[in-house]
Amino acid sequence: MYEILKHRQIEKNSPFPRRFWVRPIFAVAKRFQQGDSENLxxxxxxxxxxxxxxxxxxxxxxxxxxxxxxxxxxxxEKQNVIREPISAKTRLEITLRYLAAGDSQVSPSFAFLVAPNTISKIIRETCQKIYEALYDEYFFKPSEENWKKKIGEFETLWNFDHCMAAVDGKQVEIQVENRSARNSRKISSQV
Incomplete structure (x- = not known):
């Protein structure tokens, strides 16, 4: 009970008090009028x-x-219970756009006019469902024989020895810890 009262007090003192159930820019009508899925x-x-x-x-x-x-x-696909759900087509488009762009989840939020917290949930759920639906038929089954086959394919097709997989088209930001490179040399030299 204390936590609820504390949260309400923080909301009252916030410079941006909660005013909407759904922000007007994320309303269903706006999504159909201006969102990427229905237009672009x-x-x-x-x-x-x-x-x-x-x-x-x-x-x-x-x-x-x-x-x-x-x-x-x-x-x-979600059922229509209280509010009209975001269509399965739009859910898949949001997920594929996020994966293709390598951008933050804010960008598809503004492009498809869906709240950022909903975007996060859609991407997580849709990726999981894609994985589950395609795993048996399309995903690589790890075994020694399959790994050797992949290594052979890379060597034959791309002339890469001892390579079994590659990533293309996705940029990943890597943040180095402050002490990582310098201290790892010190630690290894001390051992």
Whole structure:
């Protein structure tokens, strides 16, 4: 009880008091009027000349999007209980855009007009459901035989010895700790 009262007191003293259940820019009507899913993406999909932009935006061709959507839709579709849910198509588009851009979750929030906390939940749930739906048929099964096969493929196709996997198209920010490089040499020399 104390925690609830304390939280309410903090909200009252906040310079930005809570005023909305859903911010007006994230309202369903705004999402249909101005959101990427109903406008930009729909336009790129309709115009044959914009398939390259569609691929740049999602890193997937529209026909493969539809295949993935058909597989994943039953797992990510939400029921209409109190409010109209975000469609399964938009959920998949948000997730693919986030994965393709390598940006923060704020960007798809403004692009698709969905609250950032909802974006976070959508991305996490959709990635999990994609993994579960595709694992048996498409994902690599780790075994000594399969690893040797992959190493052989890399050597044959790309002339890379002792390589079994590669990552392409995703930038990952790596933050180095203050003491890591210098102290690791000191520690190893002390041992």
């Amino acid at each position: 993406v729909a336009e790129m999909r309709q115009e044959e000349k914009d398939l390259q932009k569609y691929f740049t935006y999602f890193r997937i061709l529209p026909e493969y999007f539809h295949i993935l959507y058909a597989i994943v839709k039953p797992f990510i």
